[in-house]
Amino acid sequence: MWTWFYKLASPPYVYRVAAALMPWFLGLAAVTIGYGLIGGLVFAPPDYQQGDAFRIIYVHVPSAILSVTVYTIMAVASAIALIWRIKVGHAVAAASAPIGASLTLLALVTGSMWGKPMWGTYWAWDPRLTSELILLFLYVGVMSLRSAFEDPARGDRAAALLAVVGVVNVPIVHFSVVWWNSLHQGSTLVTLEGPKMQSSMLWPLLSMLLGFTLFYGAVLCIRVQGEVLQRERQSAWVREAIKS
Amino acid sequence: MSGGGFWYMGGYARYVWPCIGFAGVVLVWNLWSARRSLAAAKIRASRALAMAASEAR
């Protein structure tokens, strides 16, 4: 059972797998996002409270969920790389950081655009958006630390440790922000009594979430190839890899 | 759909379409910058290989 895990540790194998999987990820992502957008913008009925403004959740919720998930993936990859000294872990972490940061920014922008009709201002220090903002700071911290070192290997390890320390703090930050200001209306999707939305509203949202996840997979596959090449000494397999 | 066509978004067009647009920009940027960083990595790797080859001779 463990063989695939060990194979995942070898850079040439990861490079080939990433190159092979990328088209599948991208294709499926296009399909699911396409369906989600059409379902969400055209067929889903307007919300009884917010009217058509609620359609922003079809981009806000997936990017918000992804922003935290990608940070967690980055932290897990960093922990694996630190503990077992697997260089591919650093490559995955370095590749995930910009994607996660851009999705966090997307969540922030769409969240404040969604807030305007509801609260009358673009920024009302809503706990969910404030946590997203702090998450963006954590991403920027990890990325700038990685690039601050001349020796890339040390930059990787320093950023990896910061990612692990950061992921421990994400729930703490979120709890403290919510404790500080419980103004935000309960999230329509993840609530105790299950989604308040009708199925015609819900399915497009789940499809968008799946689409964004697959899209993350696709971009990760591209970036990981670059990061693996960068970290790979002048070993034989790199020569073939560059030709393709 | 109430008042105005699909594009009117029930009066919230000013908020919905910029969000969709910005989401598109973020997705496209991700793909573009990923491809660019992969291409740059390949060039750097080939240059390093060439240097290593010249040192070996």
Add this chain to the structure above:
Amino acid sequence: MKIATEGLAVDSVHVWRGDRHVLQGVSAEVHRGELLHVSGPNGTGKTTLLRVVSGLLHPEQGIVTWLGQSIVSHRTDYQAALAYAAHEPALKGDLTALENLHFSVGMKRRSTLQELRDALERTGVAACADLPARVLSAGQRRRVSLARVIAMRASLWLLDEPYANLDAAGSQLVSELLQAHVATGGLALVVAHRELALACTVRRLELNS
């Protein structure tokens, strides 16, 4: 051939600094009562090798063993048994020479102030015992760091350019200390450019780019 169970062994160590392959499969051994003289032009990784052997730097490939056991798994025990004198004498400018010794040797073994004064006496800087380290000359600071090595009573000495900034008398002192240490069954790994005229078994390791 004495197997390396009672000494230090470096086995095909590889280290990269960014793209530079600094240490390319370096291997060496030194047993009780022996000294390993590491020499080679500047920038060939002499200091890097010393940092790998001391356990500060983790090599990408290869292992270092002390008394037959890898230093990674027994890091703290191993580091308790060694004394490391870096190229720059590591002294706090605001503390006196005696205080510097008290706070660094004191981390490894309980030692009385008199023992520390004797060590400073042995390296000829007893007069500076109560002067802040920042007012000492480079030679005096080197002698204080040598006093620290003696006071630690470690079995393994790792010295990076111990002869630097020393006059003839100082160099003579270093050679005497090394010979005395090795004669009592100690081990030493010395990085130095000059030839060591020592009356003990000296192994050579030449690092080239």
Add this chain to the structure above:
Amino acid sequence: MTVSAWEAFWLLVQRELRLSFRRPEQLLQPLVFFLIVTTLFPLGLSLQLSLLRDIAPGVLWVAALLSALLSLDFLFKSDADDGTLEQLALSGHGLTVIVAAKTLAHWLVTGLALVLVSPIVGTALGIPVGAFATMLGSLALGTLTLSWLGAVGAGLTIGLRRGNVLLSLIVLPLAMPLLIFGAGATDRAISGTNPAGALYLLAALCVFTCTLAPFAAAAALRITLE
């Protein structure tokens, strides 16, 4: 007769305290910075104590955080520059003991000093004496937590050219929860409501950080010492 970890810990704390008192002006700088920053707010806003009292907890806490952050830079930098940090790392005790001793000594010299000065600043900002107990208690817990978070940040940014900017960028997001609970506790104490809830959360955060941060800071040092 090797030295036990506990002895090495206290020896190192003594060393740090002695070093700090050899250069007292370095101790004063964060305190003066604390006073200056808090003076800015009345000048920028208004001198009515009633208005100042509303924002006093936030101002006091932000100024305390920034002053403590300012002094974190010296935690490992001077030892790293003159090579003594390597000697400590090779002392035969785990890096965790080294980091724990240095961070505790750093807090005693900077964080506690901020706490002792805070009544002056509190009065200047119109905080009633009745709230001083909570203010001092929350600041003590807050600065200790920040010293530990800062130890991780400082460990990661030794030897970097513009390390202190990066240090703030790394540590401040992690310090936001303690600012929320700390300022929240002080604010409730001023308004007369019971600050126990916020204080307990701050204490929990402090205990959590004090137990995990030493290992993270030791790992950070091991990375930058390589």
